[in-house]
Amino acid sequence: MVIKNNGIKKLPLLEINNLITYYGLIQILKEISLRVEEGEIVCLLGSNGAGKSTTMKSILGLVRAHSGEINFRGQRIDNLSAAQIVAAGIATVPESRRIFPRLSVEENLQIGAYIHKASLPSLQPQIEQIYNLFPRLKERRRQAGGTLSGGEQQMLAIGRALMAKPKLLLMDEPSMGLSPALVDKIFEIIQQINRSGTAILLVEQNAHMALSIARRGYVLQTGSLVAHGTGDELLHSEEIRSAYLGE
Amino acid sequence: MSLRAKRSNLIRTHGDCFASLAMTPQVSDENTTKKLNNFFNGKKFTLENLSSIWPLFPLAFAKSVPLILAATGGLYSERTGVVNIGLEGMMLSGALAGIIGTYYSHNPWIGLAAAIAAGIILALILAVTSVSLGINQIVSGIAVNILAIGLTGGLLFKIFGGYGSSPSVEKLPQVSLHPIPLLSELLGNQSILFYFAVILVIVTFFLINNTRLGLRMRAAGEDPGVAASCGINVFRIRYFGVLMSGALSGMAGAYLSLADLSQFVERMTAGRGFIALAVLILGRWKPFNILLVCLFFGLAEALAEFLQGIELTIPAQFLLMLPFILTLFVMGGLIGETKPPACLGKSYQAE
Numbered sequence: 001m002v003i004k005n006n007g008i009k010k011l012p013l014l015e016i017n018n019l020i021t022y023y024g025l026i027q028i029l030k031e032i033s034l035r036v037e038e039g040e041i042v043c044l045l046g047s048n049g050a051g052k053s054t055t056m057k058s059i060l061g062l063v064r065a066h067s068g069e070i071n072f073r074g075q076r077i078d079n080l081s082a083a084q085i086v087a088a089g090i091a092t093v094p095e096s097r098r099i100f101p102r103l104s105v106e107e108n109l110q111i112g113a114y115i116h117k118a119s120l121p122s123l124q125p126q127i128e129q130i131y132n133l134f135p136r137l138k139e140r141r142r143q144a145g146g147t148l149s150g151g152e153q154q155m156l157a158i159g160r161a162l163m164a165k166p167k168l169l170l171m172d173e174p175s176m177g178l179s180p181a182l183v184d185k186i187f188e189i190i191q192q193i194n195r196s197g198t199a200i201l202l203v204e205q206n207a208h209m210a211l212s213i214a215r216r217g218y219v220l221q222t223g224s225l226v227a228h229g230t231g232d233e234l235l236h237s238e239e240i241r242s243a244y245l246g247e
Numbered sequence: 248m249s250l251r252a253k254r255s256n257l258i259r260t261h262g263d264c265f266a267s268l269a270m271t272p273q274v275s276d277e278n279t280t281k282k283l284n285n286f287f288n289g290k291k292f293t294l295e296n297l298s299s300i301w302p303l304f305p306l307a308f309a310k311s312v313p314l315i316l317a318a319t320g321g322l323y324s325e326r327t328g329v330v331n332i333g334l335e336g337m338m339l340s341g342a343l344a345g346i347i348g349t350y351y352s353h354n355p356w357i358g359l360a361a362a363i364a365a366g367i368i369l370a371l372i373l374a375v376t377s378v379s380l381g382i383n384q385i386v387s388g389i390a391v392n393i394l395a396i397g398l399t400g401g402l403l404f405k406i407f408g409g410y411g412s413s414p415s416v417e418k419l420p421q422v423s424l425h426p427i428p429l430l431s432e433l434l435g436n437q438s439i440l441f442y443f444a445v446i447l448v449i450v451t452f453f454l455i456n457n458t459r460l461g462l463r464m465r466a467a468g469e470d471p472g473v474a475a476s477c478g479i480n481v482f483r484i485r486y487f488g489v490l491m492s493g494a495l496s497g498m499a500g501a502y503l504s505l506a507d508l509s510q511f512v513e514r515m516t517a518g519r520g521f522i523a524l525a526v527l528i529l530g531r532w533k534p535f536n537i538l539l540v541c542l543f544f545g546l547a548e549a550l551a552e553f554l555q556g557i558e559l560t561i562p563a564q565f566l567l568m569l570p571f572i573l574t575l576f577v578m579g580g581l582i583g584e585t586k587p588p589a590c591l592g593k594s595y596q597a598e
Binding site for chain 1: 457458459462463465466469470472473474475476477478479480586588589
């Protein structure tokens with residue numbers, strides 16, 4: 001299916017075809033196919049061990065695909081290195097707010113822009129933009145990342161990913177372990193980032209929240225895609241909610 | 248038999264690892280020992296007497312150089328997340344390669360280059376096994392050390408035919424800061440490698456804290472997984488760190504054989520590579536802290552050597568233990584918890 005935009009057929013931003021991934025001898029992903037259009041928020045749902053994180057790592061080249069194809073902006077990326085994939089325009093907010101704990105807030109942000117090979121001082125205007133988005137980070141710019149609160153660390157992880165100026169942002173469970181108020185705040189920011197033109201592939205266990213902001217969603221179960229639809233469809237389907245989303 | 252004669256006899260007969268520590272360096276001559284003797288026998292503690300321990304300082308600086316080079320080398324490796332237990336072995340092979348290079352070329356600079364190359368080759372073994380193949384870093388580091396002991400002993404016999412030590416060769420040049428009055432007195436004549444070591448510390452500080460390369464090194468040591476997801480090639484940066492540590496510890500070895508002495512003595516590093524590792528921990532993986540700690544250990548070693556020059560009834564072996572005992576005490580008592588790079592020692596594999 002190709003979404004029509006003003007009658008012109010557009011290539012999807014990210015397209016995964018029949019992706020199969022193994023960890024050793026164990027097959028984790030069983031022929032996953034999905035796509036993300038430009039400017040879209042797409043969510044990938046499923047319980048623990050469904051293969052959500054593996055899908056993310058496969059896209060980023062941190063796990064090698066056994067077979068299948070991953071295309072990004074019409075270019076095959078499944079045989080590229082992680083560095084090349086980040087340079088192509090995919091950045092990630094890793095699971096459980098993995099920031100560099102001993103590096104300062106500002107250094108964490110500088111690392112995010114690493115692939116652009118810009119000198120450290122020339123990154124300053126871009127860092128200021130991140131501070132505008134997250135004023136708390138500016139207050140703590142010289143502090144070690146590990147001394148921040150959970151919510152602030154998540155903001156830092158998001159800020160670091162944005163420093164790469166991605167076309168597509170992968171977010172692995174951004175709401176995990178945060179208070180409800182902070183989850184709301186993070187989802188607000190995700191929408192804000194999306195409005196500025198960045199497509200987002202969101203992996204979540206918090207299905208309700210994720211579907212409420214996503215245009216489309218996929219449901220993964222033990223490595224296979226079992227459902228696919230618009231956010232509303234998935235959110236209001238009794239069957240899917242009870243079977244896969246644990247509600 | 249005088250103590251000095253006893254000591255040199257000890258070295259000749261045993262070629263023992265601790266004996267090499269007792270080697271008298273260029274800077275302490277008969278005169279300074281006499282001065283110190285006077286100081287200790289003098290009953291009154293006057294300022295004039297105090298000035299007679301001044302010769303201790305040039306010796307302390309000289310003794311700290313191999314530690315500065317090796318510990319700074321270790322810093323490059325450990326900041327990228329690779330524990331380098333193999334510093335000792337890399338130093339030892341550097342020491343022998345320095346002598347071999349100088350022996351055949353009659354040029355100590357070529358010897359120095361050979362020492363750096365030897366350190367890099369051993370570091371390459373550590374990098375391939377622990378970075379590429381993901382073998383436990385401690386185990387491959389120990390393997391490097393054992394390999395170096397066997398290899399240097401074997402090559403020493405094969406090339407120079409004798410047991411225990413090599414013939415003497417030309418040394419690296421010494422430099423004195425004559426125009427600067429106080430500093431030149433404090434430093435005395437130092438090998439050119441001393442000045443290099445000080446510059447190295449400054450450059451390393453700048454590199455680690457203010458450059459993209461340093462940021463990349465720290466990121467790989469803190470969390471290689473996230474570093475990779477930011478587009479950093481963790482393997483390449485860890486190779487850089489390990490090979491730099493090899494080059495610098497090879498140079499540290501060359502200092503022992505081409506600047507401190509002018510020959511190779513079997514196992515002449517005598518645990519300095521391990522002290523360098525302790526220095527890293529004490530210095531909390533920071534270049535200037537490491538410099539200070541190295542000067543402290545250099546002072547301890549110089550003191551041990553100085554006290555031997557005096558007719559005390561303490562056996563020389565006890566004095567030679569001084570730096571090692573200090574290491575234990577300082578590590579155990581003076582410093583509390585230290586924070587190494589978060590992923591130090593953890594191998595990274597892109598699945």
